[in-house]
Amino acid sequence: MIRRIDLRGAEGALDYRSAVPRAEFDIEKATHLVQPILDAVRERGVEAVLEFNARFDGVEQSGLRVPVETLSRALEELDPEIRAGLEESVARLRRTCTNELESDAVTDLGPGARVTHRKVPVGRVGLYVPGGLAPLVSSVLMNTVPAQVAGVRSIALASPAQKEFGGLPHPTIMAACALLGVDEVYAAGGAQAIGLFAYGDLAAGIAPVDLITGPGNIYVVTAKRLVKGTVGIDSEAGPTEIAILADDSADAAFVAADLISQAEHDPLAAAVLVTDSESLATDVEAELDKQVSATKHAERIRTSLSGSQSGIVVVDDVEQGIAVVDAYAAEHLEIQTRDAAEVAARINNAGAIFVGGFAPVSLGDYCAGSNHVLPTGGCACHSSGLSVRAFTKSIHVIDYSRQGLADVKDHVVRLANAEDLPGHGAAVSVRFANDEA
Numbered sequence: 001m002i003r004r005i006d007l008r009g010a011e012g013a014l015d016y017r018s019a020v021p022r023a024e025f026d027i028e029k030a031t032h033l034v035q036p037i038l039d040a041v042r043e044r045g046v047e048a049v050l051e052f053n054a055r056f057d058g059v060e061q062s063g064l065r066v067p068v069e070t071l072s073r074a075l076e077e078l079d080p081e082i083r084a085g086l087e088e089s090v091a092r093l094r095r096t097c098t099n100e101l102e103s104d105a106v107t108d109l110g111p112g113a114r115v116t117h118r119k120v121p122v123g124r125v126g127l128y129v130p131g132g133l134a135p136l137v138s139s140v141l142m143n144t145v146p147a148q149v150a151g152v153r154s155i156a157l158a159s160p161a162q163k164e165f166g167g168l169p170h171p172t173i174m175a176a177c178a179l180l181g182v183d184e185v186y187a188a189g190g191a192q193a194i195g196l197f198a199y200g201d202l203a204a205g206i207a208p209v210d211l212i213t214g215p216g217n218i219y220v221v222t223a224k225r226l227v228k229g230t231v232g233i234d235s236e237a238g239p240t241e242i243a244i245l246a247d248d249s250a251d252a253a254f255v256a257a258d259l260i261s262q263a264e265h266d267p268l269a270a271a272v273l274v275t276d277s278e279s280l281a282t283d284v285e286a287e288l289d290k291q292v293s294a295t296k297h298a299e300r301i302r303t304s305l306s307g308s309q310s311g312i313v314v315v316d317d318v319e320q321g322i323a324v325v326d327a328y329a330a331e332h333l334e335i336q337t338r339d340a341a342e343v344a345a346r347i348n349n350a351g352a353i354f355v356g357g358f359a360p361v362s363l364g365d366y367c368a369g370s371n372h373v374l375p376t377g378g379c380a381c382h383s384s385g386l387s388v389r390a391f392t393k394s395i396h397v398i399d400y401s402r403q404g405l406a407d408v409k410d411h412v413v414r415l416a417n418a419e420d421l422p423g424h425g426a427a428v429s430v431r432f433a434n435d436e437a
Contacts, residue, residue, distance in 0.1 A: 003311045065186055118397055121151035125212070
């Protein structure tokens with residue numbers, strides 16, 4: 001079901017980034033399909049979105065915005081146990097987000113010379129919540145809570161219209177919106193929802209946003225790339241992925257279950273085990289055969305596990321394993337080795353790191369207190385997961401008195417002349433012209 005990749009004896013001789021391939025996720029190929037959708041939404045707004053919803057989702061709608069009373073009713077009808085789970089997840093996530101808040105940093109550089117690094121929230125954000133193979137209610141929480149903690153004043157959320165629910169988003173997604181107090185919710189998915197966020201429709205009372213966050217399929221990701229610059233985006237998240245670094249101390253049943261948990265998302269999901277133990281590799285293969293057969297989404301999981309993006313990577317030792325997973329830069333990385341915390345501390349590239357046998361990725365999906373909107377496709381080597389910081393921006397406030405400027409005016413003039421920009425220097429010198437008169 002899952003292939004083996006043997007990297008033993010290859011330390012220093014391979015580029016580990018390419019030794020463990022990923023699923024093909026070609027945004028360029030989707031551009032010619034997505035650009036006309038965005039153009040239509042920019043020109044015709046809600047009318048175009050309704051047309052694309054009918055074409056792609058098979059729903060006929062009179063409007064896009066979900067009535068507030070519909071959101072409230074979804075929360076009232078929500079299974080109390082699911083609501084309790086959502087509330088616990090929100091509480092934990094809100095605590096970690098609150099601890100991420102940054103204070104203004106004030107630097108006094110001399111008499112009358114002060115620079116303040118001020119943190120301010122983004123004004124308006126659009127949150128995208130997928131609803132294709134699975135209604136990702138957890139993504140409502142992961143997007144909304146950090147935005148609220150950051151102080152974002154205007155939050156809009158879009159999730160695909162579901163034919164089986166009368167052209168509305170999934171009821172659990174609507175319930176989560178009501179739980180968090182998000183009342184601007186649109187039944188729209190795909191590239192057309194991203195276009196609606198980016199361009200708005202002022203005639204319909206929909207203002208464009210400043211920032212779009214949230215995962216999606218290749219059409220959503222392509223649309224985010226194409227509107228980047230018009231608005232900000234969090235990332236271009238591709239298919240989900242898990243890497244597990246494990247030695248012979250790991251429990252094969254745990255490892256197999258965790259690989260399956262991510263393969264369950266998508267046939268393109270990547271599930272990678274890196275181990276120096278052939279016996280563990282063999283035991284995990286046996287566990288996969290047993291556990292996959294008992295799962296609800298067995299076909300989807302088998303497709304993921306047998307794809308070129310998944311595999312069991314055999315290495316010489318944990319040291320080489322660290323190098324492999326650090327180069328791979330997984331969205332989710334589990335460490336199931338002896339001294340797991342020490343090994344985890346040596347990892348620089350991962351969206352999130354789960355330490356030990358009792359920190360599965362699914363914990364992070366729901367109730368760890370961490371955020372599960374994370375960089376994929378190796379982008380963890382330069383990008384971070386969604387957090388409060390994603391919903392804030394920095395402003396430098398420069399507050400200088402006459403004396404403060406006088407202390408550096410000669411430096412400014414000389415540097416301006418060195419760049420052949422005398423007008424820059426003159427803007428300083430003019431303020432002291434009367435001193436020389």
